[in-house]
Structures are given as C-alpha cells and as structure tokens.
Amino acid sequence: MAGVRRPDAPRIPGASVHTSLASEIGLRIVRGDYPPGTILPNEAKWSETFDVSRSAVREAIKMLMAKSLLASRPKIGSWVEPKERWNLLDRDVLSWYATSPDREVFLKTVQEFRHIIEPEATAFAAMRRTDEQMAEISQACREMGEATNLQERTRADTRFHLAILRASGNDLLVPGRPDRIRLQSSLRLYDTRAGRPAARPETARSDREEHPAAAAGCCAQRRAQAAREYRRRHPLALRPTDTRVRPGPTSTSP
Incomplete structure (x- = not known):
C-alpha cells in the first residue's frame, strides 16, 4: 500500500x-x-x-x-x-525516475535530450575554445581512456562533457553553478546506465577511447561541422557491457 x-x-x-x-x-x-x-x-x-x-x-x-x-x-x-x-531536470527527480518502472522510457528521454544539445555544443566548442579549454578537454579525454572502473570513467566522462560545454561559450550552457554540475553528472550517470544492446569488447573499447578522442580532435582542429556530424553519429556514452571498465561505486562528483 x-x-x-x-x-x-x-x-x-x-x-x-x-x-x-x-x-x-x-x-x-x-x-x-x-x-x-x-x-x-x-x-x-x-x-x-x-x-x-x-x-x-x-x-x-x-x-x-x-x-x-x-x-x-x-x-x-x-x-x-x-x-x-514536474521539474524533470531536478537531480532528485532524475534519481527517482532512474529507479521507477518507466526507467527505460526515462533513459531514452535523457539520451534524446543529450542528442539535441551536444552536437551543437561541440561544434561551438570547436569554433570558440581557448588553448586552456582545449587542454582541459584533452586531459579529460585521456582520463576516460585510462579509467579502470566505472566510477573513474564516469567522473572523467563528466569532466569531458563539462569542458566541452564551457568551451562552447554559450552562457546558458556554461555549467558554472554547482547545481548545473550536479545535473550534468546525473545525466551522464543515468545515460551510462541505459539498457543498450550488448557491445562486443572491441566495440566497447572503441566507444571508450576512439570516439572521445575523435571529438576532441575536431575541437583541436577547429572543425565545427565535423565535430557536429561526428557527435550526431557517435553519441559519447558508456556502454554498461564494457568488459574492461569494471563496475565500482556510483558516485559521480566531478
């Protein structure tokens, strides 16, 4: 009851x-x-x-x-x-949705939200990023590839996407406030947990290392259109079936 x-x-x-x-x-x-x-x-x-x-x-x-x-x-x-x-972008509401019976529908909505925002944000980052911002993107990208458990991977993944949003130069996307940082962390975690089809180990390795590096490379070369199209074709999200990244604690504090 x-x-x-x-x-x-x-x-x-x-x-x-x-x-x-x-x-x-x-x-x-x-x-x-x-x-x-x-x-x-x-x-x-x-x-x-x-x-x-x-x-x-x-x-x-x-x-x-x-x-x-x-x-x-x-x-x-x-x-x-x-x-x-309902305030669906509230972190608590997100966490409640992630454990609800409609979890899969919710996770699909999170993915769609990301796909609307991230390709254009990456394109703007390629056009507007500073050298310091590019260094931050590259560092987070390296940490994603070096991660040995899900906690490390998710933290690096969050830093990578926050760095791209900052480099986009759009004030509405810049996650300077703690609540926006927590929101981005939550979105990354819940999308990471989405129930996608199983990936072969070589595919998971590609997702973990090649896709973020390619997106970062487009930003480094200031290729805005290439960055946009790449992100549309290859949304950068962890696959839960990644056999090398072992599950760990789920804290996502950046």
Whole structure:
C-alpha cells in the first residue's frame, strides 16, 4: 500500500529527517503510487507512517512543492501535480525516475535530450575554445581512456562533457553553478546506465577511447561541422557491457 512505510525505505546518510522523507514520498510519486491529481495523506498520517514529527512532514512537502511535484491549499491538503509541471531536470527527480518502472522510457528521454544539445555544443566548442579549454578537454579525454572502473570513467566522462560545454561559450550552457554540475553528472550517470544492446569488447573499447578522442580532435582542429556530424553519429556514452571498465561505486562528483 502506498501509505505504508516500506521496510527498506531509504535513508540518506547524514541527511535531515525531512530530506529523507521527501525522497521517500517523491519516489512513490514518480513511480506511480500516487498518480497526478491524488490527494496525499495528511500530516498526521505521514507522521504516523514514518514515525516523524509533523514539522518534518511539512518541510518534506515544501521540498516536493519546490520541485513542482506537489501543490497545496488550506482545507484541501497536498495533491500530485500533472506530470508536465514536474521539474524533470531536478537531480532528485532524475534519481527517482532512474529507479521507477518507466526507467527505460526515462533513459531514452535523457539520451534524446543529450542528442539535441551536444552536437551543437561541440561544434561551438570547436569554433570558440581557448588553448586552456582545449587542454582541459584533452586531459579529460585521456582520463576516460585510462579509467579502470566505472566510477573513474564516469567522473572523467563528466569532466569531458563539462569542458566541452564551457568551451562552447554559450552562457546558458556554461555549467558554472554547482547545481548545473550536479545535473550534468546525473545525466551522464543515468545515460551510462541505459539498457543498450550488448557491445562486443572491441566495440566497447572503441566507444571508450576512439570516439572521445575523435571529438576532441575536431575541437583541436577547429572543425565545427565535423565535430557536429561526428557527435550526431557517435553519441559519447558508456556502454554498461564494457568488459574492461569494471563496475565500482556510483558516485559521480566531478
């Protein structure tokens, strides 16, 4: 039942009670336990279900309202907003989606989002990058090829794409704020986990080393059109079946 606390209800290490509670309720909303339009249990019921204070429940609801998952009105309570109003680029919402029953649909959406943005960003990077930015792109590219586990690979992969976005020179793409960096890390991780068809070891090695190097080479030579077309043909994402890159912790802090 949606109102009953799961025995394995998540607790975020070091997080406050209301943050942990918001995560649990948010996950239930995203996975469909509470469809849009559903009136949620009141403060007293949540407090009893999770053995937390009413003030913690209120703060959790405020957090979910800030992510546009919920709306609230006096004498009515809190209800789930239509999906189109949800802040799907919020890192928490992304993480909840990545574990929902619609995970594969969500991951496809993440890939499409990247494919819309990244080819043009790479083309602009080829035209506008400075020598310092090119050095940053090249360094991250080398680290991707040298990675020995998934954690190292994902961190280098994130740095590589952040460097390209910075080199693009577009203020809306420049990920200078910590929340944008966290968002890019999340997008890279969730796309990395996408369920693509199995790749042969030689194909995985090519994805890991040749494709990023080719994109970096286009930037180094200032070949904008070549960079754009290459990124369209070869989206740079890890394949989970890469036999050389061994799974490790999933932290993606750049």
